[in-house]
Amino acid sequence: MAEQSTAYILEMNNITKKFPGVIALQNASLKVKPGTVHALMGENGAGKSTLMKCLFGIYSMDEGEILLEGKAVSFENSKQALECGVSMVHQELNQVRQQSVMDNMWLGRYPKKGMFIDEKKMYNDTLEIFKNLDIQIDPRRKVSTLSVSEMQMVEIAKAVSYRSKIIVMDEPTSSLTEKEVEHLFRIIRKLKQEGVGIIYISHKMEEILKISDEVTIMRDGRYITTKRADELTTDEIIKLMVGRDLSQRFPDKINNPGDVILKVSHLTAEAQPSFSDVSFELRKGEILGVAGLVGSRRTELLEALFGLRAVRSGTIELRGRMIENKSPQEAIKNGFALVTEERRTTGIYPDLSVSFNCMISNLRQYRSKGVFVSERKVYDDTKWVIDSMKVKTPSQKTPIRSLSGGNQQKVIIGRWLLTKPDILLLDEPTRGIDVGAKFEIYQLINQLAADGKGIIIVSSEMPELLGVTDRILVMSNGRAAGIVETAATSQEEIMRLSALY
Amino acid sequence: MERIKQSSVAKWLVDHVIYVVLILLIVGIVVASPDFLSMTNILNILSQSSSRVIIALGVAGILITAGTDLSAGRMVGLAAVISASLLQAADYAYRMYPHLPELPLFVPILISMIATGLLGALNGVIVAKLHVPPFIATLGMMIAVYGINSIYFDRPPYGAQPIGGLNESFTTFAQRGIPIGSYEIPYLIIYAAVISVIMWIIWNKTELGKNMYAIGGNPEAAKVSGVNVTKNLIIIYTIAGLLYGFSGTLEAGRVGSATNNTGNMYELDAIAACVVGGVSLSGGIGTVSGVIAGVLIFQIINYGLAFLGVSPYIQFIVKGLIIIVAVAFDMRKHAKKK
Numbered sequence: 032m033a034e035q036s037t038a039y040i041l042e043m044n045n046i047t048k049k050f051p052g053v054i055a056l057q058n059a060s061l062k063v064k065p066g067t068v069h070a071l072m073g074e075n076g077a078g079k080s081t082l083m084k085c086l087f088g089i090y091s092m093d094e095g096e097i098l099l100e101g102k103a104v105s106f107e108n109s110k111q112a113l114e115c116g117v118s119m120v121h122q123e124l125n126q127v128r129q130q131s132v133m134d135n136m137w138l139g140r141y142p143k144k145g146m147f148i149d150e151k152k153m154y155n156d157t158l159e160i161f162k163n164l165d166i167q168i169d170p171r172r173k174v175s176t177l178s179v180s181e182m183q184m185v186e187i188a189k190a191v192s193y194r195s196k197i198i199v200m201d202e203p204t205s206s207l208t209e210k211e212v213e214h215l216f217r218i219i220r221k222l223k224q225e226g227v228g229i230i231y232i233s234h235k236m237e238e239i240l241k242i243s244d245e246v247t248i249m250r251d252g253r254y255i256t257t258k259r260a261d262e263l264t265t266d267e268i269i270k271l272m273v274g275r276d277l278s279q280r281f282p283d284k285i286n287n288p289g290d291v292i293l294k295v296s297h298l299t300a301e302a303q304p305s306f307s308d309v310s311f312e313l314r315k316g317e318i319l320g321v322a323g324l325v326g327s328r329r330t331e332l333l334e335a336l337f338g339l340r341a342v343r344s345g346t347i348e349l350r351g352r353m354i355e356n357k358s359p360q361e362a363i364k365n366g367f368a369l370v371t372e373e374r375r376t377t378g379i380y381p382d383l384s385v386s387f388n389c390m391i392s393n394l395r396q397y398r399s400k401g402v403f404v405s406e407r408k409v410y411d412d413t414k415w416v417i418d419s420m421k422v423k424t425p426s427q428k429t430p431i432r433s434l435s436g437g438n439q440q441k442v443i444i445g446r447w448l449l450t451k452p453d454i455l456l457l458d459e460p461t462r463g464i465d466v467g468a469k470f471e472i473y474q475l476i477n478q479l480a481a482d483g484k485g486i487i488i489v490s491s492e493m494p495e496l497l498g499v500t501d502r503i504l505v506m507s508n509g510r511a512a513g514i515v516e517t518a519a520t521s522q523e524e525i526m527r528l529s530a531l532y
Numbered sequence: 533m534e535r536i537k538q539s540s541v542a543k544w545l546v547d548h549v550i551y552v553v554l555i556l557l558i559v560g561i562v563v564a565s566p567d568f569l570s571m572t573n574i575l576n577i578l579s580q581s582s583s584r585v586i587i588a589l590g591v592a593g594i595l596i597t598a599g600t601d602l603s604a605g606r607m608v609g610l611a612a613v614i615s616a617s618l619l620q621a622a623d624y625a626y627r628m629y630p631h632l633p634e635l636p637l638f639v640p641i642l643i644s645m646i647a648t649g650l651l652g653a654l655n656g657v658i659v660a661k662l663h664v665p666p667f668i669a670t671l672g673m674m675i676a677v678y679g680i681n682s683i684y685f686d687r688p689p690y691g692a693q694p695i696g697g698l699n700e701s702f703t704t705f706a707q708r709g710i711p712i713g714s715y716e717i718p719y720l721i722i723y724a725a726v727i728s729v730i731m732w733i734i735w736n737k738t739e740l741g742k743n744m745y746a747i748g749g750n751p752e753a754a755k756v757s758g759v760n761v762t763k764n765l766i767i768i769y770t771i772a773g774l775l776y777g778f779s780g781t782l783e784a785g786r787v788g789s790a791t792n793n794t795g796n797m798y799e800l801d802a803i804a805a806c807v808v809g810g811v812s813l814s815g816g817i818g819t820v821s822g823v824i825a826g827v828l829i830f831q832i833i834n835y836g837l838a839f840l841g842v843s844p845y846i847q848f849i850v851k852g853l854i855i856i857v858a859v860a861f862d863m864r865k866h867a868k869k870k
Contacts, residue, residue, distance in 0.1 A: 109756050110758045113756075113757075114758075125753045126750065127745065127749035127816065128749060129749040129817050130742070134742055138743075138757040138759065139754070141739045143739065147737045147738060148737055148738060
């Protein structure tokens with residue numbers, strides 16, 4: 032039986048997944064032993080989520096094989112995976128908030144007595160699983176009244192109730208307090224004892240080294256290495272995660288930062304948990320990067336500056352004048368512009384023309400004779416956007432959805448430039464855009480800074496921040512972990528700051 | 533601590549605003565006219581509410597799945613016309629089917645319910661299988677059912693005449709009641725009560741009910757947990773159709789006749805009652821007791837304000853305002869502050 036103990040419970044071998052224009056995974060592998068915690072690590076975009084989506088059948092892989100207890104499997108959806116003992120505790124918890132805890136536990140497989148649901152059995156079974164895992168939650172409570180950590184416990188208990196052999200936890204501690212993390216770890220150790228294999232995705236080095244037995248590191252969609260956790264140090268992990276060459280992917284810098292135009296002091300969001308006590312300055316013609324891990328509240332910070340998110344305390348000073356930016360309208364009036372992260376959901380009007388997409392944030396400019404929109408002015412401005420941003424489009428009337436991601440992004444940046452902003456907030460401006468188009472967007476950003484605009488870029492791609500910014504504000508768990516000079520920093524230093532809190 | 537206390541009282545009021553409104557309404561009317569609180573008035577209000585409760589319970593199930601049903605009223609009309617046409621007294625001069633023997637009561641009721649049940653199932657298929665938004669699917673159904681009903685209704689020998697002369701068993705079924713002392717408890721109230729209990733059991737004690745809430749509350753979670761969303765939706769729309777059918781026969785029997793316009797706009801009354809009764813249009817939330825309270829509120833406004841001699845036009849204004857205020861509260865309850 033010695034063989035049994037070393038055999039893998041889950042093997043994912045040579046997984047390749049291609050999307051149009053991008054190879055998301057190339058020969059990625061992951062092998063998990065029963066009764067161990069296996070950390071899966073990599074930068075944002077290294078392919079961890081894609082690999083998990085292949086496991087659960089959300090994406091179909093192009094090449095490779097998945098073996099569960101030595102048998103080849105290929106799940107069509109998460110439900111099938113669940114029934115075969117592979118479950119996931121999601122970062123965004125997938126629960127019916129209006130129903131009770133036990134309703135959620137047994138949804139889709141209620142115990143029945145004749146025609147009716149056996150509430151008593153439901154209650155007792157839930158209680159028993161909870162007791163086993165040391166969870167103290169009344170099964171009759173409504174999910175919407177639970178804290179995030181309690182919801183997570185319920186998800187884990189649900190996974191256990193399916194007799195899962197593999198449980199994937201995606202950033203399980205991102206919104207937990209230290210005490211709650213301790214409880215989670217106790218539960219994880221219990222699961223280990225029962226022979227469950229746990230795939231643990233996290234960015235937090237200390238946690239990983241504390242809880243995991245083995246670590247697999249991915250980079251750029253490829254498998255890098257698998258090592259025992261006790262053979263690794265934080266520094267080694269960071270080196271393995273970021274170790275890549277930075278070839279000429281960025282244009283030369285041409286901007287010259289001038290005087291301070293924006294001063295943010297002790298800014299704290301109203302709805303917590305979110306960012307708190309963030310201070311920084313932005314100069315005219317400067318490109319300020321904002322780095323941080325997923326969940327470090329970078330987007331929230333931009334949203335607050337743009338009036339989309341309520342602020343509890345702190346001040347925003349524009350050229351020495353206090354401003355509030357209580358709504359986007361006010362922010363636009365004050366010369367702010369925001370290019371959002373989710374281009375598809377909050378940026379473009381996909382079925383409408385390039386021209387419509389250019390002018391929509393700037394309608395007031397086009398009113399002639401009182402109320403009517405001047406076609407002439409719209410035409411001229413759209414032409415300006417297409418020419419100056421080098422947008423590749425057949426015509427102004429083409430629906431924007433038929434353009435490539437890079438060209439769509441240029442149109443959106445152009446749209447905001449038409450409002451003549453002084454401060455441009457860019458949230459993941461190059462996400463989902465191919466390398467060539469990225470270069471053009473970088474050039475554009477450089478040019479805008481050289482023209483004297485203050486630019487703040489949130490990005491999860493560290494090389495991008497190092498390649499285009501002047502300074503970088505590093506966020507960690509909602510707080511400003513530090514501001515570094517881009518020319519004098521390294522990926523390792525930023526990583527370390529990101530994991531500070 | 534103080535703040536928490538205060539907000540929990542406020543929260544209770546917000547959560548139970550419907551019952552507070554109901555009580556205030558009754559108190560207000562009674563203060564204005566103490567005679568209002570009589571057995572006759574109470575029985576009248578309850579029996580007028582009965583067929584509406586049945587319709588509203590059908591609509592409510594669909595609303596809880598985050599759907600809607602605009603075809604409810606026209607289905608009620610179809611069932612009313614079908615059952616009336618099959619239940620005319622043998623000695624009545626203008627029978628739609630002159631040679632039809634007097635059928636036992638349950639046959640026409642069953643035929644009406646099967647017709648609307650099938651149409652309800654069709655609604656479900658269109659929504660769940662063809663993924664047509666429920667508003668559009670049932671809007672189309674509403675218009676088409678009116679057409680079907682009108683063709684059946686308006687034809688020789690007597691054309692577009694109200695179908696009357698209903699046989700006695702039918703009128704007894706819908707208009708009489710159980711005598712208790714000097715009063716008569718209308719059968720209608722008993723039907724509505726029995727159906728409310730059945731629906732309460734379905735909603736709270738069966739897998740179908742739990743799935744209904746899950747589908748409306750978080751369709752993604754329901755799917756991932758292996759709930760057959762398509763099947764459950766079709767069943768829920770079918771049940772609604774059956775309820776409209778039964779309610780339609782009651783309407784015909786209660787009024788004593790039916791036309792192709794019977795039931796017109798009942799769907800909007802039902803949706804309004806559900807919403808006022810705390811059923812969330814975004815799905816996942818709603819109770820049988822809330823729906824009943826919602827229907828009662830509208831019926832008390834109707835009856836009570838008429839009792840006080842308030843102009844019917846003002847009644848419309850009051851009803852409109854109540855709908856808006858109720859939904860404003862609902863949105864407050866569920867609004868997420870960013």
